[in-house]
Amino acid sequence: MTTLEKTIRAISALDATASAQAAERQAQLTKPAGSLGLLEDISIQVAGITGKLDPPLDKKHVVVMAGDHGVTAEGVSAFPAEVTPQMVYNFLNNGAAINALARHVGANVTVVDMGIAAPIESDAPNFLDRKIAPGTQNIAVGAAMSREQARQAIETGIAVVEHLRVTDGLNLLITGDMGIGNTTPSSAIAATFTGLSPSEATGRGTGIDDDGLQRKIAVIERALAANQPDPADPLGVLAKVGGFEIGGIAGLILGAAAHRIPVIVDGFISTAGALIAAGLAPAAKNYMFSGHKSVEVGHRAMLAHLGLTPLLDLHFRLGEGTGAVLAAFLVESAVRALNDIATFAEAAVSEKK
Amino acid sequence: MTTLEKTIRAISALDATASAQAAERQAQLTKPAGSLGLLEDISIQVAGITGKLDPPLDKKHVVVMAGDHGVTAEGVSAFPAEVTPQMVYNFLNNGAAINALARHVGANVTVVDMGIAAPIESDAPNFLDRKIAPGTQNIAVGAAMSREQARQAIETGIAVVEHLRVTDGLNLLITGDMGIGNTTPSSAIAATFTGLSPSEATGRGTGIDDDGLQRKIAVIERALAANQPDPADPLGVLAKVGGFEIGGIAGLILGAAAHRIPVIVDGFISTAGALIAAGLAPAAKNYMFSGHKSVEVGHRAMLAHLGLTPLLDLHFRLGEGTGAVLAAFLVESAVRALNDIATFAEAAVSEKK
Numbered sequence: 001m002t003t004l005e006k007t008i009r010a011i012s013a014l015d016a017t018a019s020a021q022a023a024e025r026q027a028q029l030t031k032p033a034g035s036l037g038l039l040e041d042i043s044i045q046v047a048g049i050t051g052k053l054d055p056p057l058d059k060k061h062v063v064v065m066a067g068d069h070g071v072t073a074e075g076v077s078a079f080p081a082e083v084t085p086q087m088v089y090n091f092l093n094n095g096a097a098i099n100a101l102a103r104h105v106g107a108n109v110t111v112v113d114m115g116i117a118a119p120i121e122s123d124a125p126n127f128l129d130r131k132i133a134p135g136t137q138n139i140a141v142g143a144a145m146s147r148e149q150a151r152q153a154i155e156t157g158i159a160v161v162e163h164l165r166v167t168d169g170l171n172l173l174i175t176g177d178m179g180i181g182n183t184t185p186s187s188a189i190a191a192t193f194t195g196l197s198p199s200e201a202t203g204r205g206t207g208i209d210d211d212g213l214q215r216k217i218a219v220i221e222r223a224l225a226a227n228q229p230d231p232a233d234p235l236g237v238l239a240k241v242g243g244f245e246i247g248g249i250a251g252l253i254l255g256a257a258a259h260r261i262p263v264i265v266d267g268f269i270s271t272a273g274a275l276i277a278a279g280l281a282p283a284a285k286n287y288m289f290s291g292h293k294s295v296e297v298g299h300r301a302m303l304a305h306l307g308l309t310p311l312l313d314l315h316f317r318l319g320e321g322t323g324a325v326l327a328a329f330l331v332e333s334a335v336r337a338l339n340d341i342a343t344f345a346e347a348a349v350s351e352k353k
Numbered sequence: 354m355t356t357l358e359k360t361i362r363a364i365s366a367l368d369a370t371a372s373a374q375a376a377e378r379q380a381q382l383t384k385p386a387g388s389l390g391l392l393e394d395i396s397i398q399v400a401g402i403t404g405k406l407d408p409p410l411d412k413k414h415v416v417v418m419a420g421d422h423g424v425t426a427e428g429v430s431a432f433p434a435e436v437t438p439q440m441v442y443n444f445l446n447n448g449a450a451i452n453a454l455a456r457h458v459g460a461n462v463t464v465v466d467m468g469i470a471a472p473i474e475s476d477a478p479n480f481l482d483r484k485i486a487p488g489t490q491n492i493a494v495g496a497a498m499s500r501e502q503a504r505q506a507i508e509t510g511i512a513v514v515e516h517l518r519v520t521d522g523l524n525l526l527i528t529g530d531m532g533i534g535n536t537t538p539s540s541a542i543a544a545t546f547t548g549l550s551p552s553e554a555t556g557r558g559t560g561i562d563d564d565g566l567q568r569k570i571a572v573i574e575r576a577l578a579a580n581q582p583d584p585a586d587p588l589g590v591l592a593k594v595g596g597f598e599i600g601g602i603a604g605l606i607l608g609a610a611a612h613r614i615p616v617i618v619d620g621f622i623s624t625a626g627a628l629i630a631a632g633l634a635p636a637a638k639n640y641m642f643s644g645h646k647s648v649e650v651g652h653r654a655m656l657a658h659l660g661l662t663p664l665l666d667l668h669f670r671l672g673e674g675t676g677a678v679l680a681a682f683l684v685e686s687a688v689r690a691l692n693d694i695a696t697f698a699e700a701a702v703s704e705k706k
Binding site: 029030031032033034035036037038039078079080082083086087089090093095096097099100101103104105206207295311312313314315316317318322326329330332333336337339340341342346347348349350351352353 | 382383384385386387388389390391392431432433435436439440442443446448449450452453454456457458559560648664665666667668669670671675679682683685686689690692693694695699700701702703704705706
């Protein structure tokens with residue numbers, strides 16, 4: 001049995017007893033029932049994931065999966081491909097948005113080279129060289145990668161979860177991405193799983209203009225026609241129209257779910273990874289939170305397909321894990337509310353008439 | 354000149370130079386322009402408010418304004434009026450939702466008796482006895498309070514800002530409320546300023562059933578008919594259909610704006626206070642953030658009237674400042690992002706093609 005198969009088998013249902021205990025406690029807290037909305041739902045889901053009403057959430061890790069995309073040759077991005085390695089160095093120098101926000105949230109940032117075109121020279125302890133190939137092939141004309149490479153990408157994500165568990169400990173995982181061009185494979189994946197047309201699933205990414213958007217939609221139409229991805233074969237979808245970092249994110253989610261660790265999925269690219277993960281292991285959906293709603297069109301349909309409600313809607317379109325890392329604060333808040341609010345009995349407050 | 358008039362005169366325009374500097378820096382940071390969405394807008398507004406790109410935000414105070422409402426005699430709430438003082442003791446014992454969340458955010462909680470029906474016995478240092486009267490009169494049959502009491506309520510809020518500035522320091526203010534029955538005056542205020550009908554402005558509060566909702570709408574129709582509040586006279590609106598805690602919140606907002614302190618307005622009741630404040634001093638709107646979108650119908654129209662975008666939408670319907678205190682974390686995050694992300698030049702990252 002492969003690591004991927006073993007991991008999928010290890011993903012089980014939530015702990016219904018712990019969820020029920022959390023729901024029962026929510027009803028006893030000094031507030032109108034349900035008045036903390038999504039925060040109540042989060043606390044109940046975290047209990048189901050971890051089996052505990054007050055699990056530690058102090059070991060928070062953002063993993064930024066980075067890779068390049070052959071499809072950038074088609075002119076689908078507003079930024080040149082050289083920005084992928086430049087931003088990786090920026091992450092490793094603590095200069096990017098994800099670094100600033102992770103620091104504020106109290107999360108660590110790990111950067112993984114899943115398939116950047118250029119070599120990355122760094123001995124930073126939070127850099128992991130797991131390069132599968134120097135960028136994917138151009139999906140407009142053929143498959144992004146081999147089926148074996150797709151499996152390798154997912155298993156790399158699973159292995160990163162193991163690495164973080166062993167080296168630092170891990171109790172809240174936050175997914176992130178970097179890869180110029182990666183909204184294009186993500187839109188192709190979104191269209192494949194949700195049934196959206198390429199024009200419905202395609203947005204402006206880092207900021208292309210109207211002509212660029214039409215070109216990008218045409219590229220995705222060509223990619224789907226050339227590759228014929230089948231949503232019943234998620235590994236095949238990743239191989240045909242995916243990206244190495246998207247496979248890595250799918251692996252992060254599966255690895256976290258197998259270890260009963262809550263995972264906060266970032267925006268458009270991370271949700272493409274989540275579609276692959278949920279396609280392989282539908283039970284993994286219960287371990288996911290959606291960090292935020294991206295500006296990218298198509299994201300809403302992806303979240304609906306997964307049954308996820310985004311915790312934030314700050315009009316982000318950045319990736320890196322920036323939306324999800326802010327949502328980590330809300331997940332922590334939810335657990336604190338469940339545990340730290342007094343009950344009606346403790347506080348001698350009258351209940352509803 | 355009264356304290357209220359002096360305070361209104363002290364509220365000036367935002368610092369356009371500081372805002373422009375913040376916007377210019379945002380454009381130089383290593384991310385696509387605009388990709389941090391509302392977080393960028395917040396950082397620019399905070400710069401305009403404070404005159405600084407990196408103002409201290411370490412002195413965060415939630416002020417929970419508490420008061421009772423004669424209109425509860427009409428059966429408009431799911432909870433008995435005795436819950437107002439019970440919850441005040443719960444706040445002072447650190448047992449309520451606002452305590453749990455404020456602790457997590459690093460904010461202090463101050464509780465003000467603006468007009469609770471029962472006497473509150475407490476020598477807690479964070480309790481302020483500023484009782485104007487033991488509850489308002491029943492707005493279904495006449496004015497909630499005298500015009501002089503309305504002014505006194507607002508000036509009390511202004512004085513609380515002064516108190517916090519002098520005793521602990523204050524650089525981020527978060528409004529909160531407690532008062533069984535207080536969605537009823539808030540709906541009446543919302544209808545007065547936005548033009549919504551009573552049925553469009555009235556929700557279920559802490560959880561009344563269908564019959565209760567119809568009764569509540571009828572009470573608000575009677576209140577508007579009996580009092581004829583005029584939106585051109587905001588002090589009169591407060592006196593006729595308001596509440597002591599709502600006036601206190603209006604005062605908090607005016608006091609913060611006069612001192613160029615950002616203020617995060619909580620949900621439905623706090624936004625009713627914001628409508629009074631903005632009616633008296635339109636320039637105060639620039640100093641406000643909307644912490645979250647409440648479940649209460651009518652809140653959306655109130656926010657639109659004020660030109661505010663809610664930072665969170667967690668389906669809360671609790672009050673106390675719970676939504677706003679979580680949003681404080683986002684305001685801090687916005688300032689950290691503006692200051693801590695490297696520029697394209699610093700990080701040697703290529704800009705848009």
